[in-house]
Amino acid sequence: MYSTMMSCNETPPDAALNASVHVSCSNHTGLPTPLRILLAIIMLGMIAVGFLGNAIVCLIVYQKPAMRSAINLLLATLAFSDIMLSLFCMPFTAVTILTVDWNFGAPFCRISAMLYWFFVLEGVSILLIISVDRFLIIVQRQDKLNPQRAKIMIAFSWAFSFCISFPSVVGWTSVEVPSRAPQCVLGFTEFPADRAYAVMLIVAIFFIPFSIMLYSYLCILKTVRRNTVRIHNHAESVCLNQGSRLGLVGLQKARPVTVDMSFKTRAFNTILILFVGFSFCWLPHTVFSLMSVFNRQFYYSPSFYVTSTCVLWLSYLKSVFNPVIYCWRIKKFREACLEFLPKTYKVFPHVPGRMKRRIQPSTIYVCSEHQSAV
Structure with a gap:
């Protein structure tokens, strides 16, 4: 069951034709006007x-063939x-927060509910595919x-997301339209x-x-920790072997072999941050939805209106969170983003960072009995 905010005196245009649409009104504690204006501005x-951050991500992958790897797709x-x-x-939620009334009609209530779950479920499916891929690479070495x-997995995820969210728009579940939230959300039903x-x-x-x-991430962390210990032990054995060849004096002057592990763990850390952001933004919304359905x-x-406004705002924060993480953690995306800026905005000259010598992965992996693909 879905609910959205409407005026108590407003009647849905298709209420007489669709028995699954109901109108109920009850008093609720609204937000003060200054806070509503502030929330609407922040949401804008x-x-x-x-929009701009995620559009740049899509343009980078579209315009640069070198960026069209599986993970970047x-x-x-x-x-x-x-x-x-x-x-x-998001625009309809922002308008409703500002005006306190849902002005888009009962039919669009069902459509907006379907679109909301459709796009959210698609994003979650992609995160799940990425996590399983990292698990196979690092833990299973496949x-x-x-x-x-x-591309096949992406097409399947879109089809799956559509099948799960589509019942909310065709009347397979009843839709209630009370003045309870700034957007269609799961509402109480018996x-x-x-409920199913x-x-x-x-x-x-x-x-x-x-x-x-x-x-997946717990297994990956365990594997990375185990491989890191093996790598450091192997590096120490290399130092001792070098020293034994040079004699006692050479042993004292033998320089330790340093291994830069960032190239092995940085991509995983980026995906882990996305997972933490997903959990932070969606755990409150999940608890809120379950309580809405089962707790009259x-x-x-x-206070339901205030609570729904907060959890919806937090769930939308994930769409802003992702492109910021890309530019912060992925060097190629960050460099490509700078190329989109006009030259007048590039005030500071590009200063190359300190170069780190990285040994070949094949040199590292000899420390384990089997070759690893971490």
């Missing part, structure tokens, strides 16, 4: 940053889903995801079918992806 800024798809969320969902397979669909939606969006990603007292409480 989030829309701009989310997945990141571009994640950025595209965030763009769609910024364009087709690099099976090439660009062609990545019908088993509606709500639980399925929440499980597909959060619980299953979170569990798989958490397990919570759903009809005066």
Whole structure:
């Protein structure tokens, strides 16, 4: 069941034709006018940053053939889903926060609910694919995801997300339109079918992806830690072997072999940060949705509107969070972003960073019995 905010005196235009649409009104504690204006302005800024930042990510992958690796295609798809969320969902929520009334009609309530879950579920599916890919590479030592397979997985994720979110727009679940939230959200229902669909939606969006990603990252952390110990032990043995060849004097002057591990762990750390951001933005929304569906007292409480506004704002923050992480953590994306800036904005000259000598991965992996693909 979905709910969105409408005036108490407003009647949905298709209420008489669609028995699944209901109108109920109750008093709720609204936000003060200055706070509503501030939240609307912040959300408009989030829309701009989310759209422009994710658009740059998509343009980089589209315009640069060298960037069309499997992982970058997945990141571009994640950025595209965030763009769609910024364009087709966030503006209507911002307007409703500002005006306190849902002015877009009951039919669009169902459409906006479907679009919201559709784009969110697509982004979560991409994060899940990336996590499983990292798990296979680092833990199972199987690099099976090439660009062609990545495109197939992307197409499958779009189809899966559409199938899960589509019932909310065709009337397979009842839609209630009370003045309870600034956007269509899961609302209280006593019908088993509606509750089953709500639980399925929440499980597909959060619980299953979170569990798989958490397990994958715990296994990856364990593997990286074990390999790091092996690498350092191997480096020390190399130093001792060099010293033994040079004699006692050479042993005293033998320079230790330093290994730069950043090239092995930086990509994983970036994906881990995205996972933490996903958990931070979506855990409150998941708890909120479950309480809305199963707890009548919570759903009809005066503070429900304020709570729904906060958790919706936090869930939208993820679309702004991702491109910032790309530019911060991925050097190629950061350099490509600077190319999009006009030369007049490039005030400071480019200063090359300190070069670090990195040994070949094949040299590192001899410390283990089997070759690793970490």
